[in-house]
Amino acid sequence: MTLSANQRGALFMVISQVAFTMNDALVKLTSASIGVGQIITVRSLFATVLVGLLAYRLGHIRSLSTLRNPMVAMRVIGEMAATLTYILALSHLPIANVSAVFQSLPLVVTMSAALFFGEYVGPRRWIAITVGFIGILIIVRPGLEGFSLYSIYVLVCVGFCTVRDLATRRIPPEIPTTYVSLLTSVAVMISGIVVMPFTNGWQPLGSSALLELAASAVLVLTGYHFIIEAMRAGDISFVAPFRYTALLWAIVAGIFMFGDIPDLPMIIGSAIVVASGIYSLYRERVVGRSRPIAESTGPTTAADGL
Numbered sequence: 368m369t370l371s372a373n374q375r376g377a378l379f380m381v382i383s384q385v386a387f388t389m390n391d392a393l394v395k396l397t398s399a400s401i402g403v404g405q406i407i408t409v410r411s412l413f414a415t416v417l418v419g420l421l422a423y424r425l426g427h428i429r430s431l432s433t434l435r436n437p438m439v440a441m442r443v444i445g446e447m448a449a450t451l452t453y454i455l456a457l458s459h460l461p462i463a464n465v466s467a468v469f470q471s472l473p474l475v476v477t478m479s480a481a482l483f484f485g486e487y488v489g490p491r492r493w494i495a496i497t498v499g500f501i502g503i504l505i506i507v508r509p510g511l512e513g514f515s516l517y518s519i520y521v522l523v524c525v526g527f528c529t530v531r532d533l534a535t536r537r538i539p540p541e542i543p544t545t546y547v548s549l550l551t552s553v554a555v556m557i558s559g560i561v562v563m564p565f566t567n568g569w570q571p572l573g574s575s576a577l578l579e580l581a582a583s584a585v586l587v588l589t590g591y592h593f594i595i596e597a598m599r600a601g602d603i604s605f606v607a608p609f610r611y612t613a614l615l616w617a618i619v620a621g622i623f624m625f626g627d628i629p630d631l632p633m634i635i636g637s638a639i640v641v642a643s644g645i646y647s648l649y650r651e652r653v654v655g656r657s658r659p660i661a662e663s664t665g666p667t668t669a670a671d672g673l
Contacts, residue, residue: 376601380609386590388616398458402567407559413584415552427543445531449670456520461627466617467637474499495647502639555672604652
């Protein structure tokens with residue numbers, strides 16, 4: 368059976384979310400034996416080598432003066448801070464909870480684009496954003512039993528990812544994406560080295576931890592490859608909602624790999640956030656925006672150090 372362009376795009380999007388979720392699961396597994404700084408450093412080293420070889424092969428290597436571009440610098444700084452806060456949260460919270468809060472990222476990007484860059488967002492999408500934030504509060508449950516301080520790290524990470532994504536939209540097209548990813552990966556690796564003394568230092572790396580981090584780097588690149596293919600294959604308005612399958616895979620991974628069973632508030636809050644995000648994308652299609660604000664940076668994904 369031959370798949371249509373939209374069906375191929377949806378399939379590629381699902382594959383990308385499986386890859387990103389497995390990356391998160393491997394990072395969480397590794398965090399039981401080594402510190403966050405060491406995880407970031409080692410994984411970023413593998414990613415830097417892989418992305419560097421790709422950028423060199425494609426002829427995308429440029430001068431370091433590229434970092435003088437404020438949007439490139441902002442993207443790099445945003446990803447550095449986002450990766451640190453994301454992995455800190457992931458090492459202490461159930462993977463499904465982290466993924467659930469992260470489903471709010473497209474809503475936050477849409478809100479920020481309206482507030483800071485004057486992009487038009489209609490009243491119905493503002494309502495969807497508000498409802499989505501209510502869903503986040505249900506998941507995080509501040510001040511109530513079940514609240515974890517590390518939930519704040521996820522919210523901070525969403526903020527830094529928003530900075531990253533909005534800056535990415537304004538990077539000049541003549542600067543290759545692969546080179547920006549290479550610069551980001553190197554910067555994230557340096558940040559891992561800086562924070563390492565404060566996060567359990569350097570621990571001996573067993574072969575299993577080394578393989579897990581190497582596989583994590585490969586999964587990140589695989590996820591980015593398929594998410595780009597998804598955006599190219601089908602209509603964004605059709606393909607983008609399939610990014611929310613990440614939550615399903617995170618729940619499955621949490622149950623079978625870590626024994627984490629989602630509770631009722633987490634399920635209710637997640638459903639609200641996902642429904643708000645999908646409705647916001649639907650409204651953007653209704654008003655005729657061919658490239659939704661929340662997806663116009665390409666993959667609006669969690670912090671992966673690229």
